[in-house]
Amino acid sequence: MSGAQPAPLLKLEGLTKHFAVQSGGFFRRHVTALRAVDGVDLEIQAGETLGLVGESGCGKSTLGRMIIRLIEPTAGSIVFDGVDITRLDMQALREHRRGMQIVFQDPFGALNPRMTVEDIIMEPLLIHGARHDDAARKRVDEMLGLVGLPLRARSRFPHEFSGGQRQRVGIARALVLNPRFLVCDEPVSALDVSVQAQIVNLLQDLQRDLGLTYLFIAHDLSVVKHISDRVAVMYLGRVVEIADKRAIYAAPRHPYTQALIAAVPVLKPRERGRGRRVRITGDIPSALNPPSGCRFHTRCPYVMPVCRTDEPKLAPTDAGHLVACHLMDNQESNKG
Amino acid sequence: MSLLEVRGLTTAFRTERGEINAVEDITFDIDEGEILGIVGESGSGKSVTALTIMGLLPQPPARVAAGSVRFRGETLTGMSEPRLERIRGSGISMVFQEPMTSLNPVFTIGEQIMETVRAHEKATPRELRDRAVEMLDKVGIPSAAKRLGDYPHQLSGGQRQRVMLAIALACRPKLLIADEPTTALDVTIQAQVLDLLMDLRDEFGMAVMIITHNMGVIAETADRVLVMYAGRIVEQAPVVRLFERPEHPYTRGLLECVPTLEQDTERLAAIPGSLPEPGRRPPGCRFAPRCRWRIDACRTGLPPLVEQEPGHASACIRAAEIAAQIGAA
Ligand SMILES: Nc1ncnc2c1ncn2[C@@H]1O[C@H](COP(=O)(O)OP(=O)(O)OP(=O)(O)O)[C@@H](O)[C@H]1O
Ligand SMILES: Nc1ncnc2c1ncn2[C@@H]1O[C@H](COP(=O)(O)OP(=O)(O)OP(=O)(O)O)[C@@H](O)[C@H]1O
Ligand SMILES: [Mg+2]
Ligand SMILES: [Mg+2]
Secondary structure, three states, X not given: OOOOOOOOOEEEEEEEEEEEEEEOOOOOOEEEEEEEEEEEEEEEOOOOEEEEEOOOOOOHHHHHXXXXXXXXXXXXXXXXXXXXXXXXXXXXXXXXXXXXXXXXXXXXXXXXXXXXXXXXXXXXXXXXXXXXXXXXXXXXXXXXXXXXXXXXXXXXXXXXOOHHHHHHHHHXXXXXXXXXXXXXXXXXXXXXXXXXXXXXXXXXXXXXXXXXXXXXXXXXXXXXXXXXXXXXXXXXXXXXXXXXXXXXXXOOOOHHHHHHHHHOOXXXXXXXXXXXXXXXXXXXXXXXXXXXXXXXXXXXXXXXXXXXXXXXXXXXXEOOEEEOOHHHHHHHHHHO | OOOEEEEEEEEEEEEOOEEEEEEEEEEEEEOOOOEEEEXXXXXXXXXXXXXXXXXXXXXXXXXXXXXXXXXXXXXXXXXXXXXXXXXXXXXXXXXXXXXXXXXXXXXXXXXXXXXXXXXXXXXXHHHHHHHHHHHHHHOOOOOHHHHOOOOHHHOOHHHHHHHHHHHHHOOOXXXXXXXXXXXXXXXXXXXXXXXXXXXXHHHHOXXXXXXXXXXXXXXXXXXXXXXXXXXXXXXXXXXXXXXXXXXXHHHHHHHHHOOOOOOOOOOOOOOOOOXXXXXXXXXXXXXXXXXXXXXXXXXXXXXOOEEEEXXXXXXXXXXXXXXXXXXXX
16 A cells, blocks of 8 residues: 555545525525535545445435446536546447446335346346347356356346345346446345355456456445555535545544444444443534534534534544544654 | 233234234233343334234234233233223333324424323323423423424424334323334434433333334343344344344344444355245244254244243244354354
8 A cells, every 4th residue: 555546536525515495484495505525535546446435415325326427517627548528418428338347236116127137137238229139148147146146037037136136136237237337326235244244245246357446435334444455534515534445434633424333333242332431412414504613523423613614624643544634633743 | 010011912914815923922021120021024024013012913914823911910912992091101111114195294292292191191181281391301402481382394304203212101001112213313313212211111110011123222221132033033132142142143143244333244144035924924934044054844833932941032943953053053
């Protein structure tokens, strides 16, 4: 991890999505900006897995969908493989999109119930101009083998499969165009725990064999830690901490990250309640009206006056460990 | 006598494919002040067990095909609806799996709490209001008195779940059945709700039956645990024992396949295959097709739940052998 880093496969700068939503009472309706994602800078290196965690509504899916241009950004830029794809038109985008695909959470909703598995997996090929011929069918066979489904699955329909098998179909479809980069948006959250492990292992095998790069979005911090190289923590549309997964779990710097980790139940009943010391109270505030200054200040146990007025910047503390928290400013000045 | 005694309970559903047993031969007790965890994957029969105890399954299609439920010595199975209604709420109350569908969207949360109390106790409007504020306060809704007039849609998911708890606890039940009380919640809110459940148990001496598919939630809350698989109890043990010396291969599998924050593992130990649907259960042990310890004998009969040590039972014909082998390793 020393020396000059190669150019990242994906680079986000100031990426922002504000949804226009109706708000107010019946008579005084007005449009407000819902700040779903608000100025995110991130880099993902080729071949790595970046985990993305944070509470419901913090903007993880919106970020993932903007990257593959399913959602138009309000501001900021997306550079993929050296090309700024933020404002490419549909025609030019199509070629680049081959390189980036998405796997969704819900293996039930994401697949068209009237299509056979073969049609589902082949569809992206056809959209990109391939013909429905032997070559395409052979490619489907390859994909079935790759994700561990029997060849006879090709003529069956999604409802004939269990959740885990459906997720395999979703992964096969995402990989059929040979992408380099995959957004995995909660790919195992809807699965039974005994099946989750099968899919996590499959994603890891595929990454190793095909040299894939992942943005892995999940609620479950343990799964994210298992699969990721680095982890980014989001809160109300912003990234508050990024680091190597071991650093972020062993020595979380941001009070929000600390609280998230402390809240994860431990599988050791003798140590129960260990996290109680660092509980945060209250709920995540609304993205329609995020708190001033540091967005976490309303729930932060260490809040200081400056936190209410100034938004902290994401800044390095140790090598490769970025934190957006005013407590870090103090540590810097204490050291100096 | 335990607070709740469930004996040989079997609940069947009438379906197109004939009658199927959603849960089968369920036997367990809950003592006063005890937290019993029920863990199992989707479709294993956790909710059906809870709803049968509460007498809340529509019959038909459901039918209690065998067994009984006794609460404080009174038999609930077959009890008349008016008598059951009196027990629900004041004796046993339940928090349901889906918070949004079980709060009534057209009534304020204050009205919903007061209505529950009114149905079970004589109280003046003033007392009802005080109780509602007290309960909301207890479950950690800030400025409770001001929130009485809020409608469910004005609350966040975590707040709704806490209002559900406030309603369930309003009549100070002896037993609270909480069906996946935290599944829809973020970890930080989940931790708050679990802390709250434990505090309420300590304060009121209420027993809790907590249903979840999350082993972590069990580890944080339960005194004793039932593990369910495909409609049957496969293992039952005090919580520390279950986590430290699991006997059933399914329980072991469940504990091994979830990654933890503490350890680094290269690869997760997945359980192959998936849970069988009720109509397609294999003969013999239902876990056998997925079990790496299976032998031919596993396919022949349903393994009985056998107590290997006092309080620790498992339904695996090789339990003792597996325990010895793993203990020796
Ligand atoms: N199409 C839309 N229109 C308006 N608001 C939206 C839209 N999509 C998302 N939002 C809002 O943007 C915010 C971020 O949503 P997003 O789905 O990205 O969150 P998330 O982190 O993926 O949450 P979860 O963990 O629940 O999936 C939320 O407040 C959400 O309500
Ligand atoms: N009304 C019904 N009619 C027919 N079958 C039913 C009905 N309700 C439940 N079942 C079946 O009973 C079995 C047990 O269901 P139950 O809801 O108890 O599972 P669970 O363990 O609570 O799962 P989850 O974790 O998904 O909530 C399932 O196979 C389900 O399909
Ligand atoms: Mg999402
Ligand atoms: Mg259920």
